[in-house]
Amino acid sequence: MxxxxxxxxxxxxxxEFEFVKNGFKEVAKYLSNKYAIHIDELYKKMRELLNKYGRGTIFDRLCEEYSFNEEIMNLVEIYRSAEGxxxxxxxxxxxxxxxxxxxxxxxxxxxxxxxxxxxxxxxxxxxxxxxxxxxxxxxxxxxxxxxxxxxxxxxxxxxxxxxxxxxxxxxxxxxxxxxxxxxxxxxxxxxxxxxxxxxxxxxxxxxxxxxxxxxxxxxxxxx
Ligand SMILES: [Mg+2]
CATH class of the missing domain: 3.40.50.1000 (HAD superfamily/HAD-like)
Structure with missing residues (x-):
């Protein structure tokens, strides 16, 4: 029994994808405020990178594409502590x-x-x-x-x-x-x-x- x-x-x-989306939104918000790029564009880009390359290098690729000067670990922390x-x-x-x-x-x-x-x-x-x-x-x-x-x-x-x-x-x-x-x-x-x-x-x-x-x-x- x-x-x-x-x-x-x-x-x-x-x-779990709901968690991923919440994290992306938080990172998009942070970068949007800092670099004056629309939050929706950044969010959409992250979704695209995820579909294309899977997890693991999304923030590296994003920063490279937009020439953001960011500590990747900092973005990972923002992603992880998203509170959606x-x-x-x-x-x-x-x-x-x-x-x-x-x-x-x-x-x-x-x-x-x-x-x-x-x-x-x-x-x-x-x-x-x-x-x-x-x-x-x-x-x-x-x-x-x-x-x-x-x-x-x-x-x-x-x-x-x-x-x-x-x-x-x-x-x-x-x-x-x-x-x-x-x-x-x-x-x-x-x-x-x-x-x-x-x-x-x-x-x-x-x-x-x-x-x-x-x-x-x-x-x-x-x-
Ligand atoms: Mg499982």
Whole structure:
């Protein structure tokens, strides 16, 4: 019988692109004030650079294109500390409300600690969960797929691995550690998200695949 349900955060419970857009808006505002270029133009340019090159070099390319003399790390900080409101997917609210009084609920999430905790605050979801682990709080080497956080989670609830399930969106890292520890695993494939097109390689796959979190209810009942 399942007693513990642990979720990934980004692109599992909410659309991380909303966070990215908030960050872009904040950086566009800062640069627009400083260089008198329209905020919409800068924002649009960042979206274009993201589509073309993916993450990682957007601010470098932007500064090069406009000859901005900026410390990239400063722009990254502005991006990271953007305070726009985030919102869970509708099915996340639905399923958390259904599960919260009958199961122990947790989150295990990767990413820079301060950024992840800001997201959690902005989403205003702490009340739904009994235990939230930001892997970065233990150190960079403990990010998924490291098993440590999954073991910590079991320990906290005094729970056996076969009583626990982990739900995530990224087959490159979400299910490896979870499986090694003995969790059941569920992959959510949504209409958008960075990882929806990633193929699962052998050993990386989840036990179940769903397209809507409400499908979890039946899976958990039948395990
Ligand atoms: Mg994710």
């Amino acid at each position: 399942i007693r513990l349900i642990v979720f990934d955060l980004d692109d599992t419970l909410y659309n 409101k985030l919102k869970l997917y509708d099915d996340s609210y639905e399923v958390l409300k259904k599960l919260q009084y009958n199961y122990n609920l947790g989150i295990i999430t990767d990413g820079k600690s301060s950024v992840q905790w800001n997201k959690i605050k902005s989403l205003d979801i702490e009340n739904y969960f009994d235990k939230i682990i930001v892997t970065d709080d233990f150190g960079r080497e403990y990010w998924k797929p490291h098993e440590y956080s999954y073991k910590k989670m079991l320990e906290y609830f005094n729970c056996k691995p076969h009583e626990a399930v982990y739900i995530g969106d990224n087959p490159a890292k979400d299910f490896i550690g979870a499986r090694k520890v003995g969790f059941y695993t569920v992959r959510i494939i949504r209409e958008c998200g960075d990882n929806m097109k990633l193929k699962e390689e052998k050993g990386y796959e989840a036990d179940f695949t769903i397209n809507n979190l409400n499908e979890l209810i039946n899976i958990i009942k039948n395990i």
